[in-house]
Amino acid sequence: MPDLFPAFSMPSLVENESSNDVQYPESPLFDFATGDFVIDGAGRFVMADGHTAWAQWCQKAVLTERFACLAYSSDYGSEIQTxxxxPTRAAARSExxxxxTETLLADPRTQMVTDFEYEFEGDSVTVSFTAVPVIGQEQRMEVSV
Known part of the structure; x- marks a missing residue:
């Protein structure tokens, strides 16, 4: 008589071999006021620590229009101009x-983005928000468009 409840062996589970260690490498310091990298008296780039480099990346990613620069992947940049x-300020705030949030969460170093505040002035807007990294202190940021 056939078995009503067939027996089978459980497949072996594959252990997760990927590492979730998020790294914050140092990077050349960028001055957003001048639009150029900071250079010391000897003509060398001033290096920013890992957390400052991440904060710079966040600001640069938000200010860079997505799909505008062929040098960047389609994951980099925001659609902030759109x-x-x-048509309404409520829709603009939501968008x-x-x-x-979508732009900053593309980087595995970013855990979440919260506390948005908006200041509309004519055709421009200043957006303030808090970016929370996976490791380290949260950073209050402000971008004007």
């Missing part, structure tokens, strides 16, 4: 929050 062209 967001501020929404700005979505695109900034």
């Amino acid at each position: 967001a501020i062209r929404q 700005l929050e979505r695109t900034i």
Whole structure:
């Protein structure tokens, strides 16, 4: 008589071999006011520590229009210009929050983005938000578009 409850062996589980160790490498310091890298008196780049480099990356990623620069992958940049062209301020706020959050969460060093504040002034807007890294202190950031 056939078995009503067939027996089978459990497959072996593959252990997760990938490492979730997020690294914050140092990077050349960028001055957003001048739009150029900071250079010391000897003509060498000034290096930023890992956390400052991550904060710079966040600001640069939000200010860079997605798909505008062929040097960057399609994951880099934001659609912030499209967001501020929404018909109402409520729609613009929603779209700005979505695109900034999506932009920053593309980096595994970012855990979450919270506390959005908006200041509209004519055709421009200043957005303040808090970016929380996986490791380290949260960073309050502000971008003007």
